[in-house]
Amino acid sequence: MKLLDAISCLIFLVLFSLAASAQESISHQLGIDIPEVALLALQSENTTDVNLSALPPNTAGQQIKTNKEEQSGIWINYSSVVRKNQKRKVTATVVGEIPEGMVLKVMASESRGEGKGKLGESLSWVALRNGSVDVISDIGSCYTGRGAQNGHLLTYKIELDDDADQYAKLKQSETSLQILYTLTDDN
DSSP: OHHHHHHHHHHHHHHHHHHHHOOOOOOOOOOOOOOOEEEEEEEESSOSOOOOOOBOOSSTTOOOBOOOEEEEEEEEEEEEEOOTTOOEEEEEEEESOOOTTEEEEEEEOOOBSSOEESOOEEOSSEEOOSSOEEEEEEEOSEEOOSSTTSBEEEEEEEEEOSSGGGGGGOOOOOOOOEEEEEEEEOO
């Protein structure tokens, strides 16, 4: 009887170990869709208006003064998700006519604030014109954070055109321009 109990116990252990090691697998497909994103906004601490003025000379025989930089309080915010090996940039275009004899420049600060990812690189002072010029380059998948104190702060300045003939073209005027910013593919 003991032999029969031992054999039954052995058979039970073998069957139990076979049942314990048996596994069953099942699977299904799961899709992940990450959309391409390209969003751009201008955010302001107070107003989006910027006023630049040339200053008259203090003494006869001097030229007008234009070397004052004006931080605008305007911040460029963007969100970007790019395709593989793609980069983006922010360009600026003047809508309207810059007064003859003057050069209008803009500089975007390095990115500040709560942003994450491959944020763009500022290109220092850039002379604006009616055609688009690059202001920020090398933007990948990222976001700057939203609102003032996030993204790139814009600073503007006007200068006299270095060409000697351009000073003769200066005329007393008040000019209103628009600056159009665009987030676009860089390659």
